Amino acid sequence: MVVLNKIYTRTGDDGTTALGSGRRVSKYDLRVEAYGTLDETNAALGLARLHTREAQPALDAMLARIQNDLFDLGADLCFPDETKDARGRLQVTDAQVERVESEIDDLNRELQPLRSFVLPGGSPAASFLHLARTISRRAERLMVALAARQGEKVGAPALRYINRLSDFLFVAARFANDKGKSDVTWVPGKNR
Numbered sequence: 324m325v326v327l328n329k330i331y332t333r334t335g336d337d338g339t340t341a342l343g344s345g346r347r348v349s350k351y352d353l354r355v356e357a358y359g360t361l362d363e364t365n366a367a368l369g370l371a372r373l374h375t376r377e378a379q380p381a382l383d384a385m386l387a388r389i390q391n392d393l394f395d396l397g398a399d400l401c402f403p404d405e406t407k408d409a410r411g412r413l414q415v416t417d418a419q420v421e422r423v424e425s426e427i428d429d430l431n432r433e434l435q436p437l438r439s440f441v442l443p444g445g446s447p448a449a450s451f452l453h454l455a456r457t458i459s460r461r462a463e464r465l466m467v468a469l470a471a472r473q474g475e476k477v478g479a480p481a482l483r484y485i486n487r488l489s490d491f492l493f494v495a496a497r498f499a500n501d502k503g504k505s506d507v508t509w510v511p512g513k514n515r
Contacts, residue, residue, distance in 0.1 A: 340355055354475070357400055357469055361393050361462050362393075363462075364393060368451075368452075371451035373447075378448070379498075382498060386495070389423070395413055395414075396415050399412075419480070420484050423488065424487055430491075433498065435503035445505045446501075449496040449497070450496075452496035456489050456493055466481065467482065
């Protein structure tokens with residue numbers, strides 16, 4: 324249970340922050356960058372949901388689940404492997420990855436086939452979903468870089484989840500664009 328009685332603590336005034344293990348690291352630590360970028364992704368999803376809540380309730384419910392999953396993923400990342408007692412530590416699971424894959428398949432079944440690359444845009448919901456997609460790709464790059472560092476660990480389900488998330492957001496953006504009918508497509512060399 325999280326209890327926040329006081330929002331500011333002044334402990335970060337020196338440019339450090341605490342990981343879930345209690346160890347203090349720089350605010351520009353790669354692990355902090357990774358879960359901070361997940362937070363950015365989540366904020367962009369909040370903007371997208373302003374446009375899906377009433378117009379597309381099934382998609383909105385998927386996005387709500389993903390917003391919660393992103394907090395799970397951030398919690399997973401904030402505990403480095405140095406934590407001796409992993410019991411009770413929140414970690415992303417394969418079941419969460421499988422759910423996202425299933426939702427990708429469900430949405431994709433209703434889409435028009437792609438005949439070109441899709442440019443970010445169309446409806447407001449799709450535009451914000453594309454923004455969230457690009458931010459999640461940055462989070463993925465940071466997580467992969469963190470996992471490649473000696474002495475650092477990122478769980479395999481967490482890496483799979485963030486990889487599937489950008490796929491989900493691409494398909495969700497197309498779904499929000501009238502199931503692909505309102506996609507803005509790339510026309511190679513159009514402005515030469």
